Amino acid sequence: MSRFWFRLTEVLPMAEHALACSQHRITTAQTIAGQRLRPALIWTRPWGQETLSSNGVPIWYGRYHDVVHGALAHTWWHQATNRRGTDEQPPPEHRFLPLQQRHRDDRSPLITLLREGARRGRHWLVVNTDPALVDRSDRFEVRADRDDIVPADARWRQAVVTADAVAHRRYPALVADGYSTCGDDVLARFDQATVETMIADLDALHADTNPQTDTMPGEYPVLRLHRGTAIVLWQQDDGTRTRLVEIDRVKPDPDGYYSIGAYHWPWTYTDEAGSRAQPRRARNRGPRRRRGASPPTNPGPPTVQG
Incomplete structure (x- = not known):
């Protein structure tokens, strides 16, 4: 099973923003999924980074005004193969994540899961990418700990x-x-x-x-x-x-x-063994002088030329 891990403290503000907004923007994921416009998290992949963002309007922009603020998945990168996170990517229609379920859906709303997880001190939102889980309650999990940091076959x-x-x-x-x-x-x-x-x-x-x-x-x-x-x-x-x-x-x-x-x-x-720390300098102290170097001398008042 392939999973993406997001920090709950980063995702919940996205969800609350979407719910608080009175208007919402139409996204490609929503159109492909054939869903009606409603508060949701949008799962995108800018620059290869799995990202959850709000579909609320006004749009929540990040540090740079042309980039939408989002919660990034915390995933591994394998340098030799350039793989990041997992090779199993959900189809576009599974990237629209409504925060409130329809009346015929017996699953807990995603916003309820997020809020309850935060109240109980959970730290991670786990999103399963298996298409077979898209309509099941275990597609999303909130966890206090992370039980995998790299693939099982890592050396x-x-x-x-x-x-x-x-x-x-x-x-x-x-x-x-x-x-x-x-x-x-x-x-x-x-x-x-x-x-x-x-x-x-x-x-x-x-x-x-x-x-x-x-x-x-x-x-x-x-x-x-x-x-x-x-x-x-x-x-x-x-x-x-x-x-x-x-x-x-x-x-x-x-x-x-x-x-x-x-x-x-x-x-x-680090190339050096042991557990000793490097000496910590005082915060208000100047650069450390090399051993054996002469102390700085007072040059006196500046010389006026001419």
Whole structure:
């Protein structure tokens, strides 16, 4: 079964926009599907990226005014074959996703599924591409965790990886050979001992009370292990207080590995082993001087020529 994974926090605003608009635009997917005009999500594939957007008017544009704002599927890219996500693409008539069902349809409306998923703390919307599921209730799922990050036939190899999100600390991992999200990163998974080390390292960062080097809210994630499930949290500061918000859950795969950070922050290769971080500089400190270099001297007042 082929599936596309969208972040629920990115899809739900699209759906609410479509429902709030009093007018809606006609799209190619709706015309081919022979559906009446109503609030819906439109599934398109601009530049090879699976995208869900609202059909509401006024149109919700993105950062660039000529591009419609949308929620992108978080998928893998296989560099050798240029495959992205899955080879199974739904036909055009299956790319019109009404948010409210007709009275003869006994499935829960898609908007109800999205809202209920958000209320229950789910993080992912899964869309199955199998044409046989188009009229079934299990075409859409809302999940708290993601149970696949690459195809089942992917080959794994050992490597040492690092990321900005973990303050450039280095961790041993298994990486999917030839797979990435954008070409210069890797998709990694870690054993439980490494995850526990990662938790301790991030806790040490957050425990830093030195005003010159302490972390800012939301600069680094917070990880926790609860009954075998890794919980990924992020700090949010509303101006009066800082609170932790859960953004993902990661359960161990059948081999006991955790795909920490997959599709949330990019992991990259590092040639150096170990788990020591690069020294963190104070935010208000100038560039570090090379060892043995002479300190800068005061040149005095400028010389007036002429």
